[in-house]
Amino acid sequence: MKLKATSEYALRILAHMSNTNEDSHTAKGLSQTLNIPYKYLTRIMTNLGKAGFINSTRGKNGGFIFAKPLEEIKIYDILEVMNDVNEDVCLMGEGLCSQGEHCVLHESWSKPKQLIEEMFKNSSLKDLQKSAPFKA
Amino acid sequence: MKLKATSEYALRILAHMSNTNEDSHTAKGLSQTLNIPYKYLTRIMTNLGKAGFINSTRGKNGGFIFAKPLEEIKIYDILEVMNDVNEDVCLMGEGLCSQGEHCVLHESWSKPKQLIEEMFKNSSLKDLQKSAPFKA
């Protein structure tokens, strides 16, 4: 049970950005601070920009800043952009189950999954702000 | 939140085997019934055999049968063999968090994860027997 690397990176980046009061962050700085490969990070940043979470300015003194209030960026939205959401998946595959009957594991699998999904939908970067205790 | 295809296949196969009272199942039959690519399935079966879950006999009338009582085959064991367990992973990566403090999402992420893991550890194929309502 694990998000993909790209999602973890995105969350780390955005959580860290929301954590600090610097108004602008450079790819270089984020890469070093958060230990994420520079080139890979820049691609993620571009995607986060296209998704409307952050704005970027190029050139000297350039960097990234949030494009909207932190409470409007839900964790779920981030995972969606990273192509990392899988709702309603049977633990044995997809579309396997005949409707009506459920195997004994169904609830124990789908309930906790739903809890996590709800959490992702209900929490925003605002919630993470000042609360992500990174080492770096 | 999703197991890898190989794990899903393995669960489907074993759940189905435990579901039917045929004493032996062939790769061909399982492949057709469960809609799993034949060649891929045979490799999975070999692994399940090496893991000690099933026995195989080759040649005419050959096939696969369980190697031990269903209650001794835990879901978790199957996922372990399929290399699909990830305990104690932070939602932002690994080894990131400074000890002692936790971010606001930690519990909402790790608690449900733990529930699922416990379920995997506590339930066996015996539990799935006669309870997996497959279409096929």
Add this chain to the structure above:
DNA sequence: ATTAATTACTACCTTTAAGTAGTAATATAA
């Protein structure tokens, strides 16, 4: 203008999971 610092884009490389192909080994039955 020139230079330096930055993001954006395009294309490639590597690794891992998923899937396929061919053949060898084994067991049964005719």
Add this chain to the structure above:
DNA sequence: TTATATTACTACTTAAAGGTAGTAATTAAT
């Protein structure tokens, strides 16, 4: 003993995720 039905093994191919390299575009400072 030959044919047939099966699993086991080895090697390849494909697809997707993760990661790298080089260069173009943009901005600001000098």
